[in-house]
Structures are given as C-alpha cells and as structure tokens.
Amino acid sequence: MLRAEVKEKLIQIVGPKNLLDSQESLLVYSYDATPNYQAMPDAVIKPRNTQEIQEIVKVCNEFKVPIVPRGSGTNLCAGTCPLEGGIVMLFTHMNKILEIDEENLTVTVQPGVITLDMINAVEEKGLFYPPDPSSMKISTIGGNINENSGGLRGLKYGVTRDYVIALEVVLPNGDVIRTGGKLAKDVAGYDFTRLMVGAEGTLGVITEATLKLIPIPETKKTMLALFDSLEASGAAVSSIIANKIIPATLEFMDQSTLEVVEDFAKIGLPTDVGAVLLIEQDGPREVVERDIEKIAEICREQQAKSVQIAQTAEEGLALATARRAALSALARKKPTTILEDATVPRSKIAEMVKAIDEIAEKHQVEICTFGHAGDGNLHPTCMTDARNQEEIERVEEAFADIFAKAIELGGTITGEHGVGVMKAPYLAWKLGEEGVNAMKTLKFAFDPNNIMNPGKVFAKETKKRVVVQR
Amino acid sequence: MLRAEVKEKLIQIVGPKNLLDSQESLLVYSYDATPNYQAMPDAVIKPRNTQEIQEIVKVCNEFKVPIVPRGSGTNLCAGTCPLEGGIVMLFTHMNKILEIDEENLTVTVQPGVITLDMINAVEEKGLFYPPDPSSMKISTIGGNINENSGGLRGLKYGVTRDYVIALEVVLPNGDVIRTGGKLAKDVAGYDFTRLMVGAEGTLGVITEATLKLIPIPETKKTMLALFDSLEASGAAVSSIIANKIIPATLEFMDQSTLEVVEDFAKIGLPTDVGAVLLIEQDGPREVVERDIEKIAEICREQQAKSVQIAQTAEEGLALATARRAALSALARKKPTTILEDATVPRSKIAEMVKAIDEIAEKHQVEICTFGHAGDGNLHPTCMTDARNQEEIERVEEAFADIFAKAIELGGTITGEHGVGVMKAPYLAWKLGEEGVNAMKTLKFAFDPNNIMNPGKVFAKETKKRVVVQR
Numbered sequence: 001m002l003r004a005e006v007k008e009k010l011i012q013i014v015g016p017k018n019l020l021d022s023q024e025s026l027l028v029y030s031y032d033a034t035p036n037y038q039a040m041p042d043a044v045i046k047p048r049n050t051q052e053i054q055e056i057v058k059v060c061n062e063f064k065v066p067i068v069p070r071g072s073g074t075n076l077c078a079g080t081c082p083l084e085g086g087i088v089m090l091f092t093h094m095n096k097i098l099e100i101d102e103e104n105l106t107v108t109v110q111p112g113v114i115t116l117d118m119i120n121a122v123e124e125k126g127l128f129y130p131p132d133p134s135s136m137k138i139s140t141i142g143g144n145i146n147e148n149s150g151g152l153r154g155l156k157y158g159v160t161r162d163y164v165i166a167l168e169v170v171l172p173n174g175d176v177i178r179t180g181g182k183l184a185k186d187v188a189g190y191d192f193t194r195l196m197v198g199a200e201g202t203l204g205v206i207t208e209a210t211l212k213l214i215p216i217p218e219t220k221k222t223m224l225a226l227f228d229s230l231e232a233s234g235a236a237v238s239s240i241i242a243n244k245i246i247p248a249t250l251e252f253m254d255q256s257t258l259e260v261v262e263d264f265a266k267i268g269l270p271t272d273v274g275a276v277l278l279i280e281q282d283g284p285r286e287v288v289e290r291d292i293e294k295i296a297e298i299c300r301e302q303q304a305k306s307v308q309i310a311q312t313a314e315e316g317l318a319l320a321t322a323r324r325a326a327l328s329a330l331a332r333k334k335p336t337t338i339l340e341d342a343t344v345p346r347s348k349i350a351e352m353v354k355a356i357d358e359i360a361e362k363h364q365v366e367i368c369t370f371g372h373a374g375d376g377n378l379h380p381t382c383m384t385d386a387r388n389q390e391e392i393e394r395v396e397e398a399f400a401d402i403f404a405k406a407i408e409l410g411g412t413i414t415g416e417h418g419v420g421v422m423k424a425p426y427l428a429w430k431l432g433e434e435g436v437n438a439m440k441t442l443k444f445a446f447d448p449n450n451i452m453n454p455g456k457v458f459a460k461e462t463k464k465r466v467v468v469q470r
Numbered sequence: 471m472l473r474a475e476v477k478e479k480l481i482q483i484v485g486p487k488n489l490l491d492s493q494e495s496l497l498v499y500s501y502d503a504t505p506n507y508q509a510m511p512d513a514v515i516k517p518r519n520t521q522e523i524q525e526i527v528k529v530c531n532e533f534k535v536p537i538v539p540r541g542s543g544t545n546l547c548a549g550t551c552p553l554e555g556g557i558v559m560l561f562t563h564m565n566k567i568l569e570i571d572e573e574n575l576t577v578t579v580q581p582g583v584i585t586l587d588m589i590n591a592v593e594e595k596g597l598f599y600p601p602d603p604s605s606m607k608i609s610t611i612g613g614n615i616n617e618n619s620g621g622l623r624g625l626k627y628g629v630t631r632d633y634v635i636a637l638e639v640v641l642p643n644g645d646v647i648r649t650g651g652k653l654a655k656d657v658a659g660y661d662f663t664r665l666m667v668g669a670e671g672t673l674g675v676i677t678e679a680t681l682k683l684i685p686i687p688e689t690k691k692t693m694l695a696l697f698d699s700l701e702a703s704g705a706a707v708s709s710i711i712a713n714k715i716i717p718a719t720l721e722f723m724d725q726s727t728l729e730v731v732e733d734f735a736k737i738g739l740p741t742d743v744g745a746v747l748l749i750e751q752d753g754p755r756e757v758v759e760r761d762i763e764k765i766a767e768i769c770r771e772q773q774a775k776s777v778q779i780a781q782t783a784e785e786g787l788a789l790a791t792a793r794r795a796a797l798s799a800l801a802r803k804k805p806t807t808i809l810e811d812a813t814v815p816r817s818k819i820a821e822m823v824k825a826i827d828e829i830a831e832k833h834q835v836e837i838c839t840f841g842h843a844g845d846g847n848l849h850p851t852c853m854t855d856a857r858n859q860e861e862i863e864r865v866e867e868a869f870a871d872i873f874a875k876a877i878e879l880g881g882t883i884t885g886e887h888g889v890g891v892m893k894a895p896y897l898a899w900k901l902g903e904e905g906v907n908a909m910k911t912l913k914f915a916f917d918p919n920n921i922m923n924p925g926k927v928f929a930k931e932t933k934k935r936v937v938v939q940r
Contacts, residue, residue: 101815101817102712103708103711103712103815103816103817104711104815104816104817105711126714127714147657148657148661150655150657154654154655155654158654159654159655161661161664162632171904171908175904175907175908176904177901177902177904177905177908178901178902178905179901179905181815181880181881181882182815182816182880183813183814183815183845183846183880183881183882183885184624184625184628184629184816184844184845184846184847185620185624185629185813185842185845185846185847185882185885185886186813186882186884186885187617187618187620187668187882187884187885187886187887187888187889188882188883188884188889188893188897188900188901189889189897189900189901189905189906189909189927190665190668190669190673190909190912190913190927191618191631191664191665191667191668191669192905192908192909194631194661194664194665195660195661195664195665197661198657198660198661199660199661203660214716215714215715215716216714238573241573241574241575242572242573244596244597244685244686245685246684246685283757284754284756284757284760286754286756286757287753287754287756287757290754343653343655343656344653345571345573345574345651345652345653346573346574346652346654347571347573347574372655374654375653375654375655376653376654376655377654377655410651410652410653411651411653412651412653412655412656412657412658413658414656414657414658415653415655415656415657416655416657417657418657419657419658419659423658427658427659430658430659431647431648431649431658431659432647432648434641434645434646434647435647435648435649435659435662436659437645438641438645438647438662438916439659439660439662441915441916442660442912442915442916443660444915445911445912445914445915446908446911446912457659457660
C-alpha cells in the first residue's frame with residue numbers, strides 16, 4: 001500500500017480519478033500475458049501528459065516507489081508484472097497520433113497508441129510501418145518500443161529499433177530529454193534513442209516517439225512449401241538466402257504445430273508433413289513474381305513435397321492467418337501455454353529445431369515449434385498445466401536446455417520477447433558476468449534508487465549452472 | 471611523456487617494436503584530418519590482439535593514462551586528436567577480415583580493416599555493405615564504427631549503425647564483453663552494440679565487429695538534374711520522396727560547389743545553374759528503369775533546366791565521381807577547408823541552404839554547400855586560411871549560426887562526422903543540459919578515470935549563448 005503522503009502527492013498531480021487503488025484495479029494489473037507471474041501493485045496511475053509523468057517520477061524517486069510502465073500488457077516475459085509493488089503506469093490518456101509527416105516519412109505518436117491503429121493510419125497515406133508483432137491488434141507502440149518488438153517481417157525490414165528515430169523520455173531523476181529527430185543521420189552524442197528501445201522500462205518512461213516510415217510495397221504474394229523433414233526445410237531457408245533473395249516473411253511451422261493449427265483453423269493444411277514454410281514476398285510486381293518463382297524452384301530443389309502459390313490476396317491472407325493463429329491454436333490444447341523465443345543464426349535453424357525435439361523428449365514435455373525461420377527467431381511453445389508443479393519444473397529444465405543450446409549455436413535467449421523476469425536468470429549465459437555487470441553499471445548510474453521497473457532484466461539469483469562457453 | 475614505470479609495463483605487453491615514442495612518431499599522430507587541432511601524444515601503441523588491448527587498458531586505467539583509439543584518422547571532428555596526451559592506439563596489426571558468412575549474410579572483421587578492402591571482398595561474393603563514407607578508400611571499419619559513419623547511400627540504406635550486429639569491446643575497467651551475434655533479432659539486455667557505435671571511442675576499445683550484409687543490387691543508374699534555383703531543387707527532393715521513391719543516393723551541390731568541381735574535374739558540368747541534384751537508383755533492372763524515368767519526370771515538373779540520364783555505367787561513374795570530388799576540389803582553393811555536416815529534416819533542405827548563404831554573407835566568409843539532400847545531411851564547406859586569426863573567428867561565428875539554424879529547423883549539429891572536439895561546445899544546443907548530463911552520467915559510470923578518449927564529446931566549456939528553444 002502506498003504511504004498516505006505519497007498517495008496524496010500523486011493525486012495532486014493526476015487528480016483522484018486517475019489514481020486507482022481499489023482491490024479490483026490492483027488485481028487487473030497484477031499480471032500480464034505471461035503465465036505464472038503475478039504480484040499486486042500498490043496503485044495504478046493514468047497520467048495525462050509528460051509534465052505529470054515528470055512530477056510522478058520525482059515523487060516516486062524521492063519516496064523510492066517502483067514505477068512499472070505498461071501498455072496493453074501483451075508481453076511474454078512478465079515485463080509488466082509489478083514484482084516489487086509500486087505503481088503501474090498506464091498510457092490510456094496518452095494515445096494520440098500526433099502527426100504523420102509525408103514529406104519526411106515519419107509518424108509521431110504518444111506511447112498509448114495501439115500498434116495496428118497506427119499502422120492503419122499510415123497505410124491510408126500509402127506509407128508503411130513494418131514491425132508487426134503478433135500482438136499488434138492490442139499492443140501499444142510504447143510497449144513495442146520498450147520491448148523492441150519484432151514480428152514476421154523482421155528478416156527483410158528489421159524490428160522496432162530500426163524505426164524509432166526520436167524519443168521524449170522522462171529519466172528516473174525527473175529530467176525530460178529529447179533524443180534524435182526527424183533525421184536519417186544524427187551523431188550528436190551517444191545513441192540514447194536505441195538505448196531506450198528494448199530497455200524494458202528500466203531506464204525511464206517513454207512519453208513520445210517519432211518513427212520512420214517507408215513507402216508501402218506495391219504488391220505482395222504468399223506461398224506455402226511442405227517438406228518431409230525439418231532438415232529439408234532448413235536447407236531451403238539457407239538456399240533462399242544464399243540465392244540472394246530476402247523474402248518479407250519466411251515462417252516455419254513444425255509438424256505438431258501444423259496439426260494443431262489445422263485442427264483450429266480448418267483451412268485444409270496437410271498434417272502429415274515434417275515441416276512447412278510460409279513465405280511472403282512484397283515489393284514491385286515484377287520483382288515479387290520473379291522472387292516467388294525462384295523461391296518455389298529452390299524449395300522444389302530442396303525436396304519440397306509440394307509448393308503452393310496463393311493465387312489471390314484472399315488465399316494469401318488465409319495462409320498468413322493460419323500462421324498467425326499458431327499461438328491461439330496451441331493455447332487451446334492445455335491450460336497453460338509457454339511461448340519462448342530462443343533465437344539462432346539462420347543457418348542453424350534445422351539443428352536447433354531438432355535439438356528442441358530431443359530436449360522435449362528428454363524432459364517428457366510437449367513442445368511445438370514455429371517461428372520466424374528467416375531471422376532464426378524460433379518460438380518453441382510448451383503446452384502444460386501451471387497447476388502441475390512437477391511438470392512445470394520439467395518444463396523449466398527443458399527451456400533452460402533450449403536456451404543453453406541456442407547460445408551454443410551462436411544464438412540468444414530472447415529474440416523479440418525481452419528478458420523481463422522470465423529470462424533474467426539466464427542473461428549471464430548470453431552476456432557473461434562482465435556483460436551483465438556492464439548493464440548493471442548503466443542501470444544504476446541512471447536509476448540509483450532502482451525505481452524504474454525493478455526486478456526486471458537483472459535477476460536476484462542466476463541459475464546455478466556452468467556458464468556456456470562461447 | 472609516459473612515466474618510466476608505465477612505459478615499461480606497456481612494452482612488456484606489446485614488445486618494444488610496438489610502442490613508439492620518437493618525436494617523429496608522436497608528431498605524425500598529433501593530428502588527424504581536422505584542420506586546426508593538434509596535440510602531442512605521449513606514445514603510440516600497436517597491440518596485436520584483444521588480450522594485449524585488455525592489458526593495456528588495465529595499465530592505463532591504473533595510471534590514469536588517456537587512450538585514443540585511432541583508425542586512419544580521417545575523421546573531421548578532431549575525434550582522434552590526443553587532446554590530453556596519453557597513448558594513441560593503432561590497429562595496424564588487427565586488420566584482418568576474419569570471416570564472410572554467406573549463409574547468414576555477415577562479415578566479421580578486426581577494427582583495422584580498410585573499409586573499401588572489406589567492401590570489395592564482400593562484393594566479390596555478391597554481397598553488399600552499403601555505408602560508403604567519402605573516406606572509405608583509407609578509413610578503417612573500426613573508425614567507421616566509432617564515428618557511426620554515413621555516406622551517400624544513407625537515405626535508402628542507413629548508416630554504419632544499421633549494419634553493426636555484434637561487437638567485442640574492451641571496457642575501461644579492462645573487462646572484455648561481446649555484444650549481439652549473427653542475429654537479426656536479439657533483445658537480451660540493453661543494446662550495447664548500438665551504444666558503442668558512434669561513441670567515438672569514449673566508452674571502450676572495439677576489438678572485433680560482425681556486420682550485416684545484404685545481397686548486392688542487380689543494377690544501378692545515375693542521373694543529373696539542373697535547377698535554376700535552390701528552392702526548385704529542394705522542391706524536387708521533397709516531391710521524389712512524396713512520390714514514394716527512395717533513391718539510393720540523392721546528392722546536392724550548390725552553384726559555387728559546382729563551379730569549383732567543374733574547374734577541378736573538367737567533365738563538362740554546367741556552372742551557370744543554381745543547384746544540381748545527382749541521383750542514383752539501384753535494384754532490380756525494371757524497378758531502376760521505372761524509378762529513374764519517374765524521377766526525371768518529377769524533376770521536369772519541378773522546373774529542372776535539364777535532366778541527363780547516364781547512358782552507360784562509365785558515364786554514371788563520371789557523374790558520381792564529380793560529386794565525390796567535391797571536397798578535394800574545394801580544398802584546392804584556399805589553404806584551409808572546414809567541412810561541416812549540419813543536418814536537417816529533408817523537407818527543410820532548401821530553407822537551410824538559403825540560410826547558410828545568408829549566414830556566409832553576414833559574416834563575410836566563403837561557404838559552398840553540397841551534401842546528401844535525400845537525408846538532409848548537408849556539408850557547408852568553408853574555404854579559409856587558418857593563419858588568418860581574424861577570418862577564422864568569423865568562420866567560427868558563421869558555423870555557430872549554421873548549427874543554431876539547423877537545430878531551429880529540427881535538425882542536428884552533426885549528421886555523420888561526430889562531435890569530437892570540434893562540436894563539443896554545441897552539444898547542449900541539440901540535447902539540452904539534461905541530455906548532456908544524461909550522457910555524462912553514462913560516460914563516467916563506465917569510465918570514472920576518464921581514460922577513454924578524454925576531451926571528446928563533452929566540452930570543458932560550452933559556448934556562452936542562449937540554448938536554442940525547441
């Protein structure tokens with residue numbers, strides 16, 4: 001519970017309507033989309049502008065009250081779970097698209113804008129914001145920036161970080177800084193813009209962002225290639241890239257995912273194959289036609305069992321939707337779905353998927369794998385039951401093995417979901433103790449009272465396990 | 471001069487051949503490509519590997535000896551001038567291309583590799599490293615990363631930062647960290663990769679880098695459009711982008727630059743026009759043809775006096791070479807050439823160039839302007855004489871006015887050259903005191919003894935001038 005003095009100061013800033021602390025409100029914001037994590041905040045606050053946020057941060061810094069900035073809470077690393085209490089900060093009042101600048105190809109937004117709303121608004125003007133996290137229908141841009149969200153188009157177009165060019169940020173000491181600008185080139189000092197992207201709300205509160213846009217691709221084409229084996233699909237991925245083609249999306253589903261998706265979506269996907277690649281290319285019509293033909297040829301060379309090119313936009317959309325439905329489909333099977341995002345260099349995809357299968361077998365847990373094959377970003381997904389403590393422990397052991405394997409292959413513990421609470425114990429496996437120490441140095445230089453989203457990124461304890469040698 | 475004890479420790483690490491402190495050696499490394507800055511180092515050191523660098527850093531940190539990492543010294547912000555003495559660190563022994571990975575589209579290099587050598591090596595494999603700083607024939611990749619170098623292709627392809635995906639860095643405390651990986655997606659902790667890019671050697675020594683590559687564009691076409699007025703050329707730039715075309719390069723030269731370039735290169739450029747745009751598009755043949763035709767049409771609509779499309783690759787190259795020769799050509803005119811890189815949002819180009827002309831007039835100095843119109847990155851270049859103290863003061867006043875104007879238009883004091891010593895007094899104009907303080911917090915958290923390239927980025931004194939309101 002907040003001290004009366006603190007509560008009063010906060011109410012003075014945002015007004016009584018914008019500070020919630022009823023049991024129901026606290027309960028609603030005690031968890032996010034991540035299974036198995038819950039902690040009660042002391043209050044929920046809804047500031048109306050940057051100045052209010054600045055004042056809130058100053059009060060919280062003085063009284064050492066944690067602040068957990070939260071968009072729609074769709075993250076999968078428990079990044080917005082208020083682990084150490086404090087206030088959950090919502091951006092429901094700061095949800096405006098401030099400007100779409102067609103001359104400089106930028107959009108300026110408040111953090112509370114829903115990602116898809118912004119995407120739709122810029123597409124109406126013939127412009128394109130490529131990052132497309134699966135949660136985009138409900139996620140906010142502020143959340144995307146804090147998590148450096150990825151998506152299906154990462155291979156060709158990059159991730160959120162690649163589109164953030166200017167930020168307004170309230171630092172833990174209450175200073176408001178503006179980074180970057182509507183500028184393709186800016187080297188005036190350290191790159192605080194990218195430092196804030198993906199910092200998971202641990203370095204400050206993002207209050208405004210300017211994003212780079214590009215012209216919308218002229219056209220798009222979708223295809224599906226079926227393979228008997230994982231290895232064949234992996235070889236096809238490598239061969240497409242080695243042939244100097246960078247598709248807009250290059251998605252992978254293993255046999256078990258496919259089965260579940262077809263059962264859910266009923267669009268006639270075959271379920272007796274080893275792996276599927278869903279491939280989209282976008283761009284000028286001639287190029288798309290040529291690339292898709294060439295990709296089809298490569299898939300056939302790599303022993304694809306069948307290659308199906310969508311003949312209409314609707315057919316393409318149905319295929320893409322099937323892939324996007326993977327998580328929902330898997331979530332139906334068991335009470336708890338744990339979706340991870342171990343990521344490896346693209347050339348190691350087949351090896352990694354095979355290792356995941358072996359690890360699942362070893363720990364006797366059920367894991368399906370799908371994901372962004374083009375950028376090596378896999379989503380091994382475990383269907384389990386959080387109430388079964390014994391099974392959950394095996395699940396955790398399995399994921400620990402998966403992270404270790406990813407790192408062994410030159411990969412990382414998280415490609416797009418963030419560290420949050422969930423992966424904090426494994427961070428040193430990727431970065432080494434020196435790397436984690438460097439990050440702690442930075443964190444505590446900015447936030448000596450540890451008020452910004454405490455308990456995230458840095459674990460109190462790391463897993464007792466030999467650090468993987470790189 | 472180094473203390474005998476320090477010198478001995480350093481010699482123990484690198485061997486006597488790799489520690490130079492003759493007067494000639496010190497003189498050679500007392501300055502870089504930036505006019506008007508010179509300071510003698512105490513020694514020059516040439517480590518052979520990361521471990522030696524780690525040991526050197528530890529000694530320097532213990533004895534508080536400055537380290538100035540230096541590639542080829544081509545920077546234009548006095549970033550490698552050893553302002554506070556200490557040792558200049560050279561990477562002549564660490565100049566290998568370690569790997570070109572065709573499956574993952576990456577190249578891994580040591581910092582001392584010459585940029586163009588690496589570009590040529592990857593192009594031989596059909597791959598492409600887009601950043602093309604004008605100094606690429608002699609600059610090193612390590613230097614490019616430390617300065618976050620730009621180039622002519624920034625508009626379409628971005629800058630060095632957009633291609634660095636993994637680094638090995640020796641931190642000021644001697645810890646060696648590895649950031650990132652051969653990964654399109656990696657959100658394991660703060661983005662130290664991009665934090666190090668453009669940090670101008672003030673946060674650590676970069677000892678290895680992995681860079682992202684893309685497939686080499688199929689073809690390229692070049693054109694030249696002449697305009698009677700600045701405004702017309704600026705309108706053409708805006709209109710090209712507004713028509714959703716992103717050319718590979720979109721370069722601008724004003725009338726006075728043109729005159730000097732033609733006098734130097736003698737390739738038949740007209741000198742009686744107000745401004746010239748040099749435009750290149752690359753990509754699939756059909757798209758290039760279509761884009762170039764469309765761009766020509768737009769230029770004509772915007773009152774271009776003439777539009778000339780290069781019919782052969784050689785003709786295209788001649789045009790591009792003329793633009794690349796701008797600095798050399800200007801440098802012939804007067805003993806001292808000061809090249810700046812004030813940058814504005816693309817839509818403000820014409821306004822900015824006009825303001826530069828007025829500022830030059832006001833201070834009675836000679837300034838030609840050329841640069842990367844597509845990304846708003848201008849190079850107002852002053853031809854002067856460093857021996858004429860009175861004139862140099864006027865030149866400095868003029869550049870101060872130019873920086874203030876750039877910021878007023880939403881721009882920055884440096885688009886691609888870096889802050890170094892030269893622009894340090896102006897940094898607060900762009901970032902505000904809060905922004906500079908945040909950067910200092912970071913710097914001194916990592917480098918409390920200020921051994922890494924001291925005197926850069928942060929000025930001892932800022933210009934006594936009202937901070938420009940944003």
